[in-house]
Amino acid sequence: MFDKSKWIRLPRNVVVGHGMLDELGAAVGELYLTGTPLIVTSPSPNRIVGDRVRDQLPASETVVVEEASFAQVQKVIDAAEDAEAGYLVGLGGGKPIDTAKMASDELGVGFVSVPTAASHDGIVSGRGSIPEGDTRHSVAAEPPLAVVADTEVVADAPWELTTAGCADIISNYTAVADWKLAKRLKGVEYSEYGGALSQMTAEMLVDNADLIRPGLEESAWIVVKALVSSGVAMSIAGSSRPASGAEHLISHQLDRIAPGRALHGHQVGVASIMTAYLHDGPGGLWQDIRAALDSLGAPTTAADLDVSEAELLEAMTSAHEIRDRYTVLGDGITEKAARDVAETTGVI
Numbered sequence: 001m002f003d004k005s006k007w008i009r010l011p012r013n014v015v016v017g018h019g020m021l022d023e024l025g026a027a028v029g030e031l032y033l034t035g036t037p038l039i040v041t042s043p044s045p046n047r048i049v050g051d052r053v054r055d056q057l058p059a060s061e062t063v064v065v066e067e068a069s070f071a072q073v074q075k076v077i078d079a080a081e082d083a084e085a086g087y088l089v090g091l092g093g094g095k096p097i098d099t100a101k102m103a104s105d106e107l108g109v110g111f112v113s114v115p116t117a118a119s120h121d122g123i124v125s126g127r128g129s130i131p132e133g134d135t136r137h138s139v140a141a142e143p144p145l146a147v148v149a150d151t152e153v154v155a156d157a158p159w160e161l162t163t164a165g166c167a168d169i170i171s172n173y174t175a176v177a178d179w180k181l182a183k184r185l186k187g188v189e190y191s192e193y194g195g196a197l198s199q200m201t202a203e204m205l206v207d208n209a210d211l212i213r214p215g216l217e218e219s220a221w222i223v224v225k226a227l228v229s230s231g232v233a234m235s236i237a238g239s240s241r242p243a244s245g246a247e248h249l250i251s252h253q254l255d256r257i258a259p260g261r262a263l264h265g266h267q268v269g270v271a272s273i274m275t276a277y278l279h280d281g282p283g284g285l286w287q288d289i290r291a292a293l294d295s296l297g298a299p300t301t302a303a304d305l306d307v308s309e310a311e312l313l314e315a316m317t318s319a320h321e322i323r324d325r326y327t328v329l330g331d332g333i334t335e336k337a338a339r340d341v342a343e344t345t346g347v348i
């Protein structure tokens with residue numbers, strides 16, 4: 001049996017720009033896929049651009065998912081089998097895209113990612129995440145064969161989705177720091193290319209933070225490109241390590257302790273302020289991260305996330321337990337240490 005985590009698996013066509021939805025048919029046609037396309041979408045993207053996508057993919061069928069759950073993945077698998085689907089098209093935010101990604105993995109058919117929001121780097125990656133049950137972190141899945149992101153559509157999406165995508169990228173700083181630490185202390189395999197690309201992506205986004213403003217199509221373009229790069233870094237690494245460290249562990253725990261309160265990217269952004277402090281101490285990177293999030297209008301405090309002090313501290317002190325991934329949290333931090341860092345960084 002092959003270990004595909006050793007392969008670098010990337011989308012073949014990445015089509016990003018103004019009006020690019022109208023090139024979906026051409027981008028997919030180039031992949032020589034056969035059979036009925038099954039469009040997997042959610043209510044808003046279906047309403048906003050569903051017909052434009054259907055015009056590009058004649059004879060397609062559509063299934064609308066209501067939430068990200070294993071029941072909805074099964075609904076898509078059933079719809080694909082009924083339609084004898086040749087491939088799936090995830091159209092929308094992370095919910096329909098990851099549902100399509102997980103279903104296509106199970107069905108053994110290809111999938112195409114058509115993000116309508118730049119909310120996190122899962123829209124491009126070979127990592128699937130259904131935040132239900134015990135496993136809240138992503139698992140290996142098939143990467144999209146193609147990604148088609150129309151920046152006009154993404155720029156029109158609610159601004160908070162874009163700031164969540166930015167924060168998910170900014171958190172790459174601490175993810176890479178955790179990965180390097182795990183290499184030094186635990187001999188974990190580290191990819192120089194994966195780490196460097198992920199770090200550079202975070203730097204470019206922070207350097208351009210002033211240009212990222214609501215309604216500006218150029219902003220959507222910067223963020224989508226960054227999400228693509230982050231997805232590529234994960235493909236090079238064969239894991240989510242370049243984009244997921246202790247800040248993601250804390251976010252995954254918040255998903256358990258306080259489900260549905262805040263967007264994934266917003267949670268990892270706030271957690272990243274604190275894990276940067278744990279890495280560097282006072283006067284270090286944490287202030288740059290907080291300033292960048294602040295300038296984008298992304299959350300920087302527990303209150304912004306609608307999370308109580310007790311919920312945050314519980315997530316911070318138990319985050320190390322959820323997965324075998326060594327980070328700056330080591331084998332756990334005390335409640336006092338968690339409170340100190342949260343207070344010093346202004347998160348509580």
Ligand SMILES: NC(=O)C1=CN([C@@H]2O[C@H](COP(=O)(O)OP(=O)(O)OC[C@H]3O[C@@H](n4cnc5c(N)ncnc54)[C@H](OP(=O)(O)O)[C@@H]3O)[C@@H](O)[C@H]2O)C=CC1
Binds near residue numbers: 045093121122161263
């Ligand atoms: N693979 C990975 O690494 C990761 C994957 N995920 C997955 O992503 C999901 C969360 O992703 P997220 O994007 O926040 O969730 P959604 O897909 O639910 O999108 C968020 C909201 O935005 C709406 N929406 C999407 N696009 C537009 C648009 N263009 N205009 C107006 N509204 C729009 C959706 O509306 P409506 O619901 O009405 O359609 C929804 O209310 C998780 O549940 C998980 O499955 C999360 C983190 C990491």
Ligand SMILES: O=C(CO)COP(=O)(O)O
Binds near residue numbers: 120122127136137249
């Ligand atoms: O969200 C991700 C990267 O930004 C994926 O990370 P996880 O593997 O921790 O879910």
Ligand SMILES: [Zn+2]
Binds near residue numbers: 120168248
């Ligand atoms: Zn993430």
